[in-house]
Amino acid sequence: MEVAAPQPGPGEVLIRLHAAGVNPFDWKVAEGVLKDVIPHAFPLVLGNDGAGVIEQVGAGVSDYQPGDHVYGQFMDLERGHGTYAEYTIAAADGKIARIPLELPFTAAAALPTASITAYQAIRMAGLQSGQTILINGATGGVGQFAVQFAAQAGARVLATATPALSDHILGLGASEVIDFTSRAVSEYPRNVDVVLDLVHTPGGDIDKLAEVLRPGGTLLNTNHAAGSLIRQDIRGVNVTNHATTEELTLLAELTATGKLQVTVGASFALADAPAGIAEAKSGNAYGKTVVTIA
Ligand SMILES: NC(=O)c1ccc[n+]([C@@H]2O[C@H](COP(=O)([O-])OP(=O)(O)OC[C@H]3O[C@@H](n4cnc5c(N)ncnc54)[C@H](OP(=O)(O)O)[C@@H]3O)[C@@H](O)[C@H]2O)c1
Incomplete structure (x- = not known):
């Protein structure tokens, strides 16, 4: 109108x-x-x-x-x-x-919402070089940026994706792709350090996903579903993006110089x-x- x-x-x-x-x-x-x-x-x-x-x-x-x-x-x-x-x-x-x-x-x-959320989530995770992160929902807006930031941090990145997007996600820096359409969450690799979950909403079965974490691991969720976690030996974090001019400037520069792919x-x-x-x-x-x- x-x-x-x-x-x-x-x-x-x-x-x-x-x-x-x-x-x-x-x-x-x-x-x-x-x-x-x-x-x-x-x-x-x-x-x-x-x-x-x-x-x-x-x-x-x-x-x-x-x-x-x-x-x-x-x-x-x-x-x-x-x-x-x-x-x-x-x-x-x-x-x-x-x-x-x-x-x-x-x-x-x-860029703004998806890249800022991914950038801030990976920082909140405290992801260290050599650690393993599972990104659930890796082919989405937030996920595609998160794969890149996690790989750039030196982490081993396990990314969920359909077969059609597998090569694209590997090209962004994922180490391994998990086809979420053919594998049950109970069959996902275990003992990971960090899970970034971009899929579950409150009331969903986030606890099943949390089982992939090692004791003391961190699960971050972007839909306010981390608070319902029953597992006590992990850190649950609800991520809410807060864009700042400084971080927006950084992300635009990374993209313009080819260091971040959109x-x-x-x-x-x-x-x-x-x-x-x-x-x-x-x-x-x-x-x-x-x-x-x-
Ligand atoms: N709290 C915040 O500040 C904040 C900020 C940004 C986003 N969010 C929320 O975070 C979520 C993700 O955002 P987005 O922009 O990345 O959304 P998106 O672009 O729609 O991506 C969602 C991704 O999840 C995949 N997916 C769906 N079901 C799945 C499953 N069972 N297992 C694995 N992957 C699955 C989808 O794959 P298909 O396309 O194949 O279905 C898609 O690639 C949304 O709910 C959004 O509202 C919150």
């Missing part, structure tokens, strides 16, 4: 978006996951991740100028702002950062964003889904 472009208030910037990244969070918001937690302003523009060019700066903004290429997280439910739009607003001291001019907007838009598996025009969400939600994605905005 047509809505008026938002106006930047003091300390805010107006961004002309060129691409939006699709995340499970977007369709969870559309399904009302936060409706009892945060007030939502309607019409509500979906989309947390995006990249574009600063069009206008509000009063008091000195860190950014019109023409700067930026990316980050933008969804503001209380004001109805998001990135599946031509324009959005961000606080200048918020979850945004400049991107190198050579980094395409589509690649940048695919795979855009599908792209959709803004008018087709609902189809893009539906496709991303249906699974079997080769990489991130991006909405391009002319």
Whole structure:
């Protein structure tokens, strides 16, 4: 639908978006996951991740100028702002950062939520060189970045993947691929040091997955399911991403210099964003889904 472009208030910037990244969070918001937690302003523009060019700066903004290429997280439910739009607003001291001019907007838009979550999860795990990590959900947005960060930390990376994506995940640095469609969790390798679980939700059988850990190991989960772990001899960690300008700057630079690989598996025009969400939600994605905005 047509809505008026938002106006930047003091300390805010107006961004002309060129691409939006699709995340499970977007369709969870559309399904009302936060409706009892945060007030939502309607019409509500979906989309947390995006990249574009600063069009206008509000009063008091000195860190950014019109023409700067930026990316980050933008969804503001209380004001109805998001990135599946031509324009959005961000606080200048918020979850945004400049991107190198050579980094395409589509690649940048695919990064924020997934790469920050993976980066912070691997750091929270305290993963050491020579340790073994199992990444459950390794072919998804977060997983593909986590495989790379874990491999770069010198870990042995066991990654779940379908046969169709096996070579792709090995190419990102996985040591071994586990076909989750043909092997039961009870048959997964044991005695691993860290599990990064991107699949289980509260009420699921996360305890079965925890059995692969050695005593004293760490299980991290991105869906608030780690709190229900029954096993007492492991560390359960719920991961919630908190993007900072410093880390966004680092991740954009790593990507622009080829040290971090981002795979855009599908792209959709803004008018087709609902189809893009539906496709991303249906699974079997080769990489991130991006909405391009002319
Ligand atoms: N707390 C936070 O800050 C935070 C941040 C980012 C994401 N998240 C959450 O973390 C989860 C992962 O995010 P994402 O962006 O990576 O999602 P995604 O791109 O949809 O990836 C999910 C991956 O899990 C795979 N998968 C599904 N069932 C599986 C199973 N039984 N065993 C192994 N793998 C399986 C999927 O494979 P197929 O495609 O073959 O089905 C897909 O590759 C989502 O629930 C998301 O909401 C939380």
